[in-house]
Amino acid sequence: MRTVADSSVIVTGGGSGLGAATAAHLAERGARVTICGRRPEKVRTVAEAIGPAAAWVQADVDDPDDRARLVDAAVDHGGGIDVLVHCAGNLHAAPLAEIDEEDLVAMYRTNVISPTMLTQRALPHLVARQGAVVFVGAVDVRRVMAPAAVYAPSKAAVHRLTEVLAVELGPQGVRVSCVAVGAVATEIAVRSGALAAESAAREVEETFGPVTPLRRTGDPREVAEAIEHLAYAEWTTGAILDVDGGLGLGELEV
Known part of the structure; x- marks a missing residue:
């Protein structure tokens, strides 16, 4: 296994939020990163910064052909693939009462099926x-939070997938881990309708800060540091x- 300073990394969802923060953090540490996203202007801006x-690729992880292009681009840019980060x-x-089957299927496709198949491809x-x-x-997965409760089972599948693949791929020398992320103001929450774009950070802090033992919400860079630790x-x-x-x-009740 190479060090971070001599590694090639794929980061999906690299146009914003945790993906952008992770790509920037690992690049600062010396990695060659290949990022992807559905919106080319977002991904290009992050890569140029x-x-x-x-390197950046306009790619939808839900599309098999796009997954193949992403893997090929990472191999071209980095000479191989050392780390795959599913953001x-x-x-x-x-x-x-308000969710329909199409919403649910789309959520499982992006959160569970697509990262599974991208891992297979890489x-x-x-x-x-x-x-x-x-x-x-x-x-x-551990603490149910409405109104996004139907999101939790998709992430529970990710947690179990982590454990299953760790056992399956360990003998081949591939390690598999997962960060279970708490309250962080990211664009995904804005797009979901859970937060207003103009007040996302404030809404997250006011809602979750008081009930978080450390009495504050997280920053994407803090998640990126944890991802680095698990990756290496x-x-x-x-x-x-x-x-x-x-x-x-x-919270502890006293």
């Missing part, structure tokens, strides 16, 4: 480099690391 260490996600913030390269996969899970910790696999300020634990 990072500089020559970043692309779909959060549909609605109660059960697997030969990950085996060749004895690399790592990092999924992005959610504190919602050579004797760690199957880990689901809570990066949530303690939100998943709830």
Whole structure:
């Protein structure tokens, strides 16, 4: 396994939020990063801000052909693939009475099916480099939070997928872990309808800060640091690391 300063990394959902922060952080540490996203202007802006260490691809992880192009681009840019980070996600913030089957299927496709199939596509390269996969899970698996409760089962599947693939791929030298993320103001929450764009950070802080043991919400860079740790910790696999300020634990009543 290479060090971060000598590695090639794919980051999905790299046009904003956790994906953009992770790509920037790993590039600063010396990695060559290949980022993707559905909106070319967003992904290109992030890649240009990072500089020559970043390559970008307009790609929808739900599309098999786009997944193939992404893997090929990472191999061209970085000479192989050491780390695959799944930051692309779909959060549909609605109660059960208001969600329809199309919404639910789309959420599972992006959160579960697409990262599974992208991992499959990248697997030969990950085996060749004895690399790592990092999924992005959610504190919602441990602490149900309406009105996005139907989102939690999709992330529960991601947590279990992490464990299953860690066992399956470990003998091939590939490590698989997951960050279970707490309250962070990211664009996915805005697009879902859970937050207003102009007040996202304030809404998250006011809602979750008071009930988080550390009494504040998170910053995308803090999640990126945890992703880096899991990606390069050579004797760690199957880990689901809570990066949530303690939100998943709830509050101690005294």
